[in-house]
Amino acid sequence: MKADIVICGGAVIGSAIAWFLEDLGFDGEIVIVERDPSFANSSTALSASGIRQQFSQAINVQISRFGVDFIKSAPDRWGVDLNLHEQGYLYLANTESGAQVLRQNHAVQVENGADTLLLDPAQLAAQFPHLNVHDLTLGSFGPSGEGWFDNMGLLNGFRQTSDTKRIVDDITGLTLTNNKVQSVQLASGGTLSCGVFINAAGPNAASIAAMAGIELPVEPRKRTNFMFDCANSPPPTVPLMIDPTGVWCRPEGQHFLTGCCPTDDGPVDPDDFTPDHTQFEEIIWPALAARSVNFEAIKASRFWAGHYAYNTLDQNAVTGRHPEISNFFFANGFSGHGLQQAPAVGRAIAELVTAGSYQTLNLSPLGFERILSKTPFEEKCVI
Ligand SMILES: Cc1cc2nc3c(=O)[nH]c(=O)nc-3n(C[C@H](O)[C@H](O)[C@H](O)COP(=O)(O)OP(=O)(O)OC[C@H]3O[C@@H](n4cnc5c(N)ncnc54)[C@H](O)[C@@H]3O)c2cc1C
Structure with missing residues (x-):
């Protein structure tokens, strides 16, 4: 099987990325691989569902301002009030x-x-x-x-995609050639070749990154x-x-x-x-x-x-492209504030994949480069 974009994890972050890819007009094949479509143990379902503007880093304030506007406009977009x-x-x-x-x-x-x-x-x-x-x-x-708002309502909104394919399976390995993710191995025995790979695996993000030889401190x-x-x-x-x-x-x-x-x-x-x-x-x-x-x-x-x-480096999200493995994207490490960040991060990753750069909010401070250089971009307001 073949896909232009494979997203590992279909909870709020993975689904937000797919939703925004479609919203931005991406017309290639998007596949979300999710091992538990009940989301019973996902952070998304178990969250306290809060959104706040009170962060210590400017980019986190901007991300939540985007988020609150997005949540408030859900009735116009999806016909659903996120309460x-x-x-x-x-x-x-x-x-x-x-x-x-x-x-x-x-x-x-x-x-x-x-x-x-x-x-x-x-x-x-x-x-x-x-x-x-x-x-x-x-x-x-x-x-x-x-x-605070309806966490599952936001997830269900983002799951309203029209062309994204959803596979119930467990990603067990990645094959790289010339510093690119070439294909994804599935527990069921199948293989999925991909143009772009996006890690949206929540608390399991480090083990997915490790499949590409990447050390992610999450x-x-x-x-x-x-x-x-x-x-x-x-x-x-x-x-x-x-x-x-x-x-x-x-x-x-x-x-x-x-x-x-x-x-x-x-x-x-x-x-x-x-x-x-x-x-x-x-x-x-x-x-x-x-x-x-x-x-x-x-x-x-x-x-x-x-x-x-x-x-563990700085309690902040890790987003964007890996500097060397050029088709590997992160949307990880949200450290307890990822539900509210899903709209802005979903849009930002979709922009990065389709346009090659951030267009709406510049999430570069959250890039993987700081992980490599061990330079914390610390968020003081972590609850
Ligand atoms: C108790 C608690 C309270 C919280 N309170 C808040 C809050 O008030 N406000 C806020 O903004 N955030 C809060 N958060 C954080 C927020 O819930 C998360 O940051 C957010 O839901 C992350 O979404 P995600 O999609 O990245 O991860 P998840 O929701 O964990 O989803 C990851 C998905 O990836 C799938 N997956 C993993 N590995 C594989 C694999 N190998 N193959 C296939 N699928 C795989 C999993 O099955 C899962 O469905 C809280 C979290 C918790 C636990």
Whole structure:
């Protein structure tokens, strides 16, 4: 079998790339190879589904601004409302150095058109009376362009392609000739020759890159999400809060959703999706109870674990063409913010493949060159 473009992984990133390739008028054969069309263990399906403008790198602010516009215009495009709850993110700092980081990030965000406000403790208390602000030095709040939305709705929208072929199979090897991916081996025994190969394999991205002899510093890291109920709930209109402890929390209908970074964070077995229950009792509940009297009596009702595709160099995406293997493209390492980046990255990779260069947003800072030279392009706002 033969294809002009083979995409490994058909969740939100792979499907976004295919959708934009078609949208830009690419008329060659696109094949997505996806080993699990239920997407049950994909990051896309297990995501907390947030979008924010509050990043430390200008390009990430621009990517999310593109994303939020795209999400808002889904009803016109697909006839589907992606249910954006534009309730904002609220970052809290409790030290002077933490406040300084929020001020620096704020300058970058505002310069790039984000609607972020800095709030002192008195302003925080007035606007968010459910919070205990006595220890806080500053807050950073985005009243628009931030919130959460329907993750599977976005995936299903991007799956509305007309000519892209979808194969259910597992990519098990790549054959290279003269520094080009020539063909893709499939677990079923077949071979697919390709003109362009795109790695959109999520937390499995490093093993796909390794098939081409490429070392990609992306590993699966487990994150457990907990849904909980409060005896005395704050209003469902409160923003997504990021406590100085790193614990985050947001409304989910009549419930709340929360999570944190594990204390022993590191790579996990690709098949390990066991939720880490101890986090709720030992890290999350104490932090939330200290932050709000409303969170003193809470009970977890649902929980699940998913994998970040964690870029150990700088917690930022790796996008674009490999400098030597000229038909190998990356869309990897999103480190917990890839759902919201799917529209902009999908479009950017489609532009790079069809036009040879980025046209809408210049994602060059996220290129593989920095991985080769081990020069971090660090994102400080990783939740
Ligand atoms: C708990 C959690 C919370 C998150 N919260 C947010 C958030 O609030 N906001 C946000 O923007 N992002 C968030 N993310 C991150 C976001 O979900 C991901 O960055 C995004 O979904 C990445 O999409 P993807 O298509 O690259 O990867 P995935 O969704 O993981 O898809 C990769 C696909 O590749 C397939 N695949 C892998 N290897 C092969 C192979 N060899 N052959 C064939 N197919 C293969 C897999 O089956 C899978 O379907 C969160 C992630 C997690 C786990």
